[in-house]
Amino acid sequence: MALKLRKYINGSVKICIKGAMPEKFINLCVAERIYLWGLSKENEDLYAWIELSDFYRIRPLVRKSYTQVTVKGYRGWPFLAKRIWRRKMLVLGAIMCLITIQILASYIWFVDVVGTKATSPLKIAEVAQEYGLKPGVLKDTIQSKRIENAILIAIPEVSWVSVNFTGTRVVIEVVEKTLPKQDDKAPANIVSDRDGIITEMIALAGQPAVKKGDTVRKGDILIKGVAPLIAPVTPEQAAQSAPQIAPVQPVKARGIVKARVWYESYGEAALQQTTTERTGRQETEVLLHFGGYVMALKRAPQPPFELYESEITNKRLPQWRNSQLFVESTIQVYYELQAFPQEISVEQARDEAKARALQSVQQIIPESAQILARNIEILKLNEPNLVRIKVGVETVEDIGISQMISQ
Amino acid sequence: MQRRQKGILQNIAQRLDIPQDIVLDLPRITMLGNKQLLIENHKGIIEYTSSLVRVKLNQGELYVHGHNLLLGNLQTEQILIEGTIAEVKYGT
Numbered sequence: 369m370a371l372k373l374r375k376y377i378n379g380s381v382k383i384c385i386k387g388a389m390p391e392k393f394i395n396l397c398v399a400e401r402i403y404l405w406g407l408s409k410e411n412e413d414l415y416a417w418i419e420l421s422d423f424y425r426i427r428p429l430v431r432k433s434y435t436q437v438t439v440k441g442y443r444g445w446p447f448l449a450k451r452i453w454r455r456k457m458l459v460l461g462a463i464m465c466l467i468t469i470q471i472l473a474s475y476i477w478f479v480d481v482v483g484t485k486a487t488s489p490l491k492i493a494e495v496a497q498e499y500g501l502k503p504g505v506l507k508d509t510i511q512s513k514r515i516e517n518a519i520l521i522a523i524p525e526v527s528w529v530s531v532n533f534t535g536t537r538v539v540i541e542v543v544e545k546t547l548p549k550q551d552d553k554a555p556a557n558i559v560s561d562r563d564g565i566i567t568e569m570i571a572l573a574g575q576p577a578v579k580k581g582d583t584v585r586k587g588d589i590l591i592k593g594v595a596p597l598i599a600p601v602t603p604e605q606a607a608q609s610a611p612q613i614a615p616v617q618p619v620k621a622r623g624i625v626k627a628r629v630w631y632e633s634y635g636e637a638a639l640q641q642t643t644t645e646r647t648g649r650q651e652t653e654v655l656l657h658f659g660g661y662v663m664a665l666k667r668a669p670q671p672p673f674e675l676y677e678s679e680i681t682n683k684r685l686p687q688w689r690n691s692q693l694f695v696e697s698t699i700q701v702y703y704e705l706q707a708f709p710q711e712i713s714v715e716q717a718r719d720e721a722k723a724r725a726l727q728s729v730q731q732i733i734p735e736s737a738q739i740l741a742r743n744i745e746i747l748k749l750n751e752p753n754l755v756r757i758k759v760g761v762e763t764v765e766d767i768g769i770s771q772m773i774s775q
Numbered sequence: 776m777q778r779r780q781k782g783i784l785q786n787i788a789q790r791l792d793i794p795q796d797i798v799l800d801l802p803r804i805t806m807l808g809n810k811q812l813l814i815e816n817h818k819g820i821i822e823y824t825s826s827l828v829r830v831k832l833n834q835g836e837l838y839v840h841g842h843n844l845l846l847g848n849l850q851t852e853q854i855l856i857e858g859t860i861a862e863v864k865y866g867t
Contacts, residue, residue: 395819398851407846409825416849 379420379444382406387435390414396429420446476505477536484542487525492540495522501531501538510538555618558591558768560584564627567764574621584627590768593621618773625768628740631732631761635725637717639753641710644675649704657696673704714755718746721757729761737765802832804863811847812839812856812863820846820854828856835867 385393394414397404402425406417418426420442430437452459479501481489496502499515512531519529519540528543558574566582574591578584594616651668681699712720722744733739743760781799788798796803796816805813814830814837821829821836823846828839840862848855 391820391823394823394846394849398819398849401851404849405847407823407849409823409844414823416846 375419376444379442379446380417381420381423381439382415382417382441382443383423384438384440385414385416385435386412386438387433389433390435393429393433393435393437396433397426400425400429402426402429415440420444473536474507475536476501476507476510476538477503479503479538479540481540481542483544485544487523487542487544492519492523492526492529492542495519496531496540501540507533553620555593555773556620556770557589557593557773558621558623558625559771560586560588560590560625560627561767561769562586562627562629562765564629564767566590566625566627568624568626570625571621571623573619574623576623578625584767590625591621591623593619593773595619621770623768624766626764627767629737629763629765629767631729631763633725633729633732633759633761634757635721635723635728635759636754636756637712637720637724639712639714639717639755641712642707643710644677644705644707646677647704647706649673651702653698653700653702655698655700657698659695668700668702672702675705675707676702677705678702717755718757721755722759725757725759729759733761733763734765737763739763800833802837804837806860806863809841809860810857812860813853814856815853817854820849825858830854835865838862838864838866840864 387393390409394404394407394416397418402418402422404416404418406415408415426437479493479496481492484492493502495518496515499518501510501515510531510533512533515531516529519542520526525544526542527545530541532539532541563585564583566578566580566584569576569578569580569590571591574593574595577589577592584590596616651672652666653668654665656663656665679701681701682696683699684696725744739761741762743762745758745760747756747758749756784798785795787793788795795801800816802817803815805815807813814832816833818831818833821831823829823844825844826840826842828844828846830837830839839856839860841858841860844856844858844860846854847857
């Protein structure tokens with residue numbers, strides 16, 4: 369192994385020895401302590417490997433032995449070095465490339481913020497930027513511990529943060545605190561959300577503006593967000609300032625206001641109905657949009673069927689860079705349909721209409737509402753093919769919503 | 776006189792358990808199957824073709840017959856013959 373390495377470093381030459389007595393040349397080499405190896409003989413020509421440094425020493429031996437020596441090949445570092453030197457620009461380019469990659473890789477290119485929910489990632493990135501963490505900064509100058517601490521101090525919502533490098537990308541991982549919901553202390557009235565008749569009025573804070581049995585409209589104030597100021601009152605002062613209106617202090621009104629609310633809705637169903645079904649026959653149309661042009665690869669007859677529905681599939685090249693080249697293919701499939709007329713009984717139609725009416729009313733009624741009564745009415749009209757249903761629902765529900773007092 | 780000296784030297788070598796090739800300047804020929812033949816303490820090559828190698832020794836010469844014979848290593852002290860060796864013969 370060591371020998372092979374030495375041969376490689378020194379370089380070796382394959383020579384061809386021609387002449388009447390190549391053996392003499394070999395013996396002379398041996399006598400001169402010139403190392404030969406890999407000798408072979410092909411048609412009177414003797415091939416041998418010789419070290420490059422020895423190659424310059426064999427000239428007198430060649431003369432003495434009356435042979436001719438020609439070089440057939442070479443191997444080893446000196447020859448490789450020569451070739452490299454001949455193409456030094458290539459090597460220089462490779463080295464420059466490596467250096468450039470190394471330099472570019474030592475900068476930060478991207479800053480990502482992960483794990484934010486309530487706080488904006490921009491805000492965290494801004495704090496990081498203040499401490500020098502931004503795209504285009506050398507990686508070595510970043511002290512991630514210091515930035516972590518800075519973010520923790522600057523943004524109180526953050527309970528844990530870590531700054532990690534993954535290549536040229538910096539990932540700021542954030543875990544937020546779950547803060548208790550802050551009560552809005554701003555003064556507010558409770559106003560009505562719907563029309564109704566008040567059935568219950570419990571004011572926890574503020575002054576009730578309506579009483580049980582009153583009819584309210586949407587937007588009416590139910591509980592006023594004011595509280596009387598209780599000043600230290602002495603009997604003399606009370607006597608003096610009796611006619612004065614008690615000063616008030618705005619508060620946030622709280623309370624439960626329940627009211628009876630009516631809902632109405634309507635549904636209808638026809639006795640004669642038609643349903644459609646796909647027959648299985650279909651036509652396909654393939655269009656290719658190229659810039660502003662449209663090219664039809666396959667056309668379908670227009671209209672394809674007497675009764676049909678169609679499905680359109682758009683295939684588009686990914687938006688590449690800011691390329692304006694716009695290629696899109698549209699595949700439109702037309703399915704033939706068949707109509708099936710159907711007749712249903714009056715009872716079935718009534719159920720259907722009722723279900724529709726109830727479904728539409730259910731969407732308006734809040735979930736917390738308590739349903740008191742449901743009134744279903746069939747509208748008698750002189751239409752043989754139609755059943756109309758009107759549904760009235762009566763509920764009791766909390767109709768108060770908080771509304772800020774604008775100052 | 777020389778023969779007698781040699782006989783004495785051989786006698787001493789045997790008694791003292793010294794390798795005889797050193798004392799008597801004999802070639803040491805090592806063969807590895809029929810693939811390799813290493814000759815140490817040779818006196819040079821007389822003839823070399825791919826089927827025959829003649830090596831000069833202290834007493835006479837060594838004929839190595841075979842085919843595809845190569846000289847793998849050629850130094851003052853040793854010759855390494857590689858290939859398929861068929862016959863090794865001493866000649867005077």
